[in-house]
Amino acid sequence: MAEWQSSAAVSLLLLLLSAFIPPAASEAAGGLLRWASTLHNLPQSNISTWPRAAANGSPCNFVGVSCSAAGDVVRLNLTNSGLNGTLQAFPFSSLPNLTHLELSVNLLTGSIPPEIGLLANLVDLDFSLNQLSGRIPPEIGRLANLQVLHIVENRLTGAIPDEIGRLESITELALYENRLTGPIPSSIGNLTKLARLYLYSNELSGPIPPEIGHLSTALTELFIDTNQLSGPIPASFGNLTKLTTFFIFDNNLSGAIPDEIGNLESLQYLSLHTNNLSGSIPPSLTRLNSLILLHLYSNRLSGPIPPGIGNLDSLADLELSDNRLTGTVPASNTLCGGIQNLTVHSNNFSGSVPTSFKNCTTFIRVRLEDNQFTGNISEDFGIYPNLQYLDLSRNNFHGEVSPSKWVSCPNLATLRISGNRVTGEIPGPIGNHPKLQALDLSSNQLVGQIPLELANLTSLVKLQLSGNQLSGPIPLEIRSLTKLDSLQLASNRLNESIPGSLGELTQLNDLNLSNNQFGDRIPEQLGRLVHLSTLDLSRNSLTGAIPSQLTSLSSLDRNPRGQQDHEQQVLLAPGFDTKIMYSDIVTATDRFDPAHCIGRGGYGTVYRATLPSGIIVAVKKLNCSDDSSEDDESHKEFLREVEALTEIRHRNIVKLYGFCSQSNHSFLVYEYLDRGSLASVLSQDNSGARELDWGKRLNIVRGVAHALSYLHHDCAIPIVHRDVTSNNVLLDRDYEAKVADFGTAKLLSSDSSNWTTQAGTRGYIAPGKMSFV
Ligand SMILES: *[C@@H]1O[C@H](CO)[C@@H](O)[C@H](O)[C@H]1NC(C)=O
Ligand SMILES: *[C@@H]1O[C@H](CO)[C@@H](O)[C@H](O)[C@H]1NC(C)=O
Ligand SMILES: *[C@@H]1O[C@H](CO)[C@@H](O)[C@H](O)[C@H]1NC(C)=O
Ligand SMILES: *[C@@H]1O[C@H](CO)[C@@H](O)[C@H](O)[C@H]1NC(C)=O
Ligand SMILES: *[C@@H]1O[C@H](CO)[C@@H](O)[C@H](O)[C@H]1NC(C)=O
Ligand SMILES: *[C@@H]1O[C@H](CO)[C@@H](O)[C@H](O)[C@H]1NC(C)=O
Ligand SMILES: *[C@@H]1O[C@H](CO)[C@@H](O)[C@H](O)[C@H]1NC(C)=O
Ligand SMILES: *[C@@H]1O[C@H](CO)[C@@H](O)[C@H](O)[C@H]1NC(C)=O
Ligand SMILES: *[C@@H]1O[C@H](CO)[C@@H](O)[C@H](O)[C@H]1NC(C)=O
Ligand SMILES: *[C@@H]1O[C@H](CO)[C@@H](O)[C@H](O)[C@H]1NC(C)=O
Ligand SMILES: *[C@@H]1O[C@H](CO)[C@@H](O)[C@H](O)[C@H]1NC(C)=O
Ligand SMILES: *[C@@H]1O[C@H](CO)[C@@H](O)[C@H](O)[C@H]1NC(C)=O
Numbered sequence: 001m002a003e004w005q006s007s008a009a010v011s012l013l014l015l016l017l018s019a020f021i022p023p024a025a026s027e028a029a030g031g032l033l034r035w036a037s038t039l040h041n042l043p044q045s046n047i048s049t050w051p052r053a054a055a056n057g058s059p060c061n062f063v064g065v066s067c068s069a070a071g072d073v074v075r076l077n078l079t080n081s082g083l084n085g086t087l088q089a090f091p092f093s094s095l096p097n098l099t100h101l102e103l104s105v106n107l108l109t110g111s112i113p114p115e116i117g118l119l120a121n122l123v124d125l126d127f128s129l130n131q132l133s134g135r136i137p138p139e140i141g142r143l144a145n146l147q148v149l150h151i152v153e154n155r156l157t158g159a160i161p162d163e164i165g166r167l168e169s170i171t172e173l174a175l176y177e178n179r180l181t182g183p184i185p186s187s188i189g190n191l192t193k194l195a196r197l198y199l200y201s202n203e204l205s206g207p208i209p210p211e212i213g214h215l216s217t218a219l220t221e222l223f224i225d226t227n228q229l230s231g232p233i234p235a236s237f238g239n240l241t242k243l244t245t246f247f248i249f250d251n252n253l254s255g256a257i258p259d260e261i262g263n264l265e266s267l268q269y270l271s272l273h274t275n276n277l278s279g280s281i282p283p284s285l286t287r288l289n290s291l292i293l294l295h296l297y298s299n300r301l302s303g304p305i306p307p308g309i310g311n312l313d314s315l316a317d318l319e320l321s322d323n324r325l326t327g328t329v330p331a332s333n334t335l336c337g338g339i340q341n342l343t344v345h346s347n348n349f350s351g352s353v354p355t356s357f358k359n360c361t362t363f364i365r366v367r368l369e370d371n372q373f374t375g376n377i378s379e380d381f382g383i384y385p386n387l388q389y390l391d392l393s394r395n396n397f398h399g400e401v402s403p404s405k406w407v408s409c410p411n412l413a414t415l416r417i418s419g420n421r422v423t424g425e426i427p428g429p430i431g432n433h434p435k436l437q438a439l440d441l442s443s444n445q446l447v448g449q450i451p452l453e454l455a456n457l458t459s460l461v462k463l464q465l466s467g468n469q470l471s472g473p474i475p476l477e478i479r480s481l482t483k484l485d486s487l488q489l490a491s492n493r494l495n496e497s498i499p500g501s502l503g504e505l506t507q508l509n510d511l512n513l514s515n516n517q518f519g520d521r522i523p524e525q526l527g528r529l530v531h532l533s534t535l536d537l538s539r540n541s542l543t544g545a546i547p548s549q550l551t552s553l554s555s556l557d558r559n560p561r562g563q564q565d566h567e568q569q570v571l572l573a574p575g576f577d578t579k580i581m582y583s584d585i586v587t588a589t590d591r592f593d594p595a596h597c598i599g600r601g602g603y604g605t606v607y608r609a610t611l612p613s614g615i616i617v618a619v620k621k622l623n624c625s626d627d628s629s630e631d632d633e634s635h636k637e638f639l640r641e642v643e644a645l646t647e648i649r650h651r652n653i654v655k656l657y658g659f660c661s662q663s664n665h666s667f668l669v670y671e672y673l674d675r676g677s678l679a680s681v682l683s684q685d686n687s688g689a690r691e692l693d694w695g696k697r698l699n700i701v702r703g704v705a706h707a708l709s710y711l712h713h714d715c716a717i718p719i720v721h722r723d724v725t726s727n728n729v730l731l732d733r734d735y736e737a738k739v740a741d742f743g744t745a746k747l748l749s750s751d752s753s754n755w756t757t758q759a760g761t762r763g764y765i766a767p768g769k770m771s772f773v
Pocket of ligand 9: 292317
């Protein structure tokens, strides 16, 4: 196929063609072949057979081409055909009868040519999942027969042209995941056949045009979420009585939720979360009898939940958290018809939970934390076979942890009741939760011993029992909690000696046994906890020394002395056998002299430092400015990075050796990677980029994929990096990729329809958890 690179060969073929085939067909074939010859990789693409097919006759034999009986090309379907090139030479004028043009899932770049408007018979146009850029040409408005337009997941910029309002036959318009800016054109209100409008995940701004409310005859799905739209939700939307799905979350909408939303009688999914909506929840919403999902969280809504919400028979997911709502959760039997997820945390709710809660056997995720609910936890809740997540923390609940209730929820993964007035003992049968990963009963009034049966919770990652009146020893059996990452038993009355078997919990990151009555020697076996980043044994009656293996902890607090002083501070170095002293870093960088600078990130400068041991490390020093608010932001970012990196260990994630958090000197110490960032290697046009052969590139992609998969799926708390770019992928001597720069990372609570706000470099954000239904 090498001859394909030669335009002389193409011309010869075209000449041959014109001798055998009718003029219209030969023009179409010639146009297609000419376009194919402009692709960068024709021989490797699925249309490499076109020339041979052409030699046999008309374009109708070309892979992907369909013709009418009359021999006109009517369909071109080259979905996922490995096409790398542009549309500039595409033979729009030679394909007047084309009804279907499908070029999705290729590597098409450049802009969409205005000649697209010549395809007057086009019914279906799909350019999705390419890398098309530039503006949508206004000429697209000439496609009066177009029914389906898909240009999703490209890099389109600029405003959506007003001419889009001329697509009078259109039923489905999908432009999501591009970089479109400007307002939504009001002319979309003319598209009376439009049933599905998907404009989400762009940068659209300005108000929502009220004209969209005119689409009452056909519109069933409206997705305009994840943009920068502002202003109110137009009252005219109350006319959209066929609408089943209405998503406008993650915008900047203000004003009240219009009463007219209550007219949308077909509505099943209504998501308005993460906006700036105020006022109260309109009582008219209680007329939405088909509603399955109602998300109003993260707004500024106030007032009570309208009582009738509890009568919506189909409601399965009600999320109202992070508002200023007051009153009680409506008492209603039907609320428990099929409700799975009820999150009302971080509001000002008070009173007891509805008595109907006892019967809500469909509960999966329930979050009531950070309110002022009252009631008895063992009497007001029932047995929930499907319950996975329950958080009642920081309310005014009392009562005991009933062995017959919580203990009969076999799917429970998270149980948090911290910061209430829970009394009594921790029941042994709580150990019958093979799936429990987080148990937080801290800051209550629990008494008695830590039950042996807790050792049966072999999935447990976090165990928090601090701030109670527990007594007796730590059971030796705790050694079976091998996945434990955090063990918080501070401020109780625990006594006897610390069991050496704690040393078997080698995944432990945080261990806090302070303010108890532990005696005897600090067990040497604690030296095996090489992943520890914080250890607090202070305020006990312990003797002996912290095992020498642990003297590199970031935060070390034990009886009787406090932390070492500033200049002597030893930095955290889990799994790193050399201690790093604060003064070593300062000396090795000549007090952060620019001569040692190897790069600058969003919020800091990176230095190369050779330690006295000869080991080279990279030191990222936080920017310090006089403006304290800016300082505060970068400090938060710093802590996020530390938090993210201390949680994780993976061969494709850059290793954090230590950190120092002082008001004047905050820095992170990382492993040093010889080859710097992927971006810098690719930009060295001769040496680096050539050295980086396809095998190595594939290996890099594989490494990054492993790292992201690990972050998303294997961490106790999923982490979304949110800024994966070639600048943040570093390469070691063997070109092994390591993902770095976690400044914008986001820890997702395991309870998460938490649709994160985006951060970092747009377009490179690793796919996070989608909240789609
Ligand atoms: C286009 O081709 C792809 C791959 O062969 C196929 O999956 C898809 O259904 C086709 N599209 C249409 C509309 O025929
Ligand atoms: C194009 O070729 C690739 C690689 O052989 C194959 O995976 C893909 O399915 C082909 N596409 C079509 C539409 O046949
Ligand atoms: C597409 O072609 C361009 C130009 O030859 C090349 O630089 C690029 O690497 C190709 N992309 C892929 C994914 O093959
Ligand atoms: C194809 O398009 C040409 C030019 O518009 C037109 O003359 C011809 O009738 C069309 N063929 C069919 C089958 O529609
Ligand atoms: C389409 O909508 C625009 C703006 O809403 C309006 O000015 C125009 O008259 C409409 N055109 C037609 C043909 O209805
Ligand atoms: C649409 O809604 C507006 C405002 O609620 C109303 O004035 C108008 O009459 C409605 N139009 C239709 C066609 O129902
Ligand atoms: C949100 O909208 C208000 C006006 O309603 C505007 O002042 C503010 O800058 C917008 N915020 C963002 C983040 O776009
Ligand atoms: C939300 O709206 C209020 C006024 O209602 C405004 O003061 C505030 O700036 C808005 N917040 C954002 C983030 O736009
Ligand atoms: C409720 O939450 C669970 C777990 O997050 C999820 O799988 C389920 O789809 C949610 N139910 C609804 C109706 O959204
Ligand atoms: C719970 O369900 C049972 C059986 O369906 C019923 O007898 C009882 O009244 C219900 N309790 C509440 C509080 O709704
Ligand atoms: C739970 O713990 C108790 C006491 O340690 C033990 O007897 C029992 O066999 C354990 N049950 C399971 C299911 O492991
Ligand atoms: C989403 O996650 C962030 C960070 O974990 C948290 O601050 C926020 O409260 C969460 N929002 C919801 C609605 O869960």
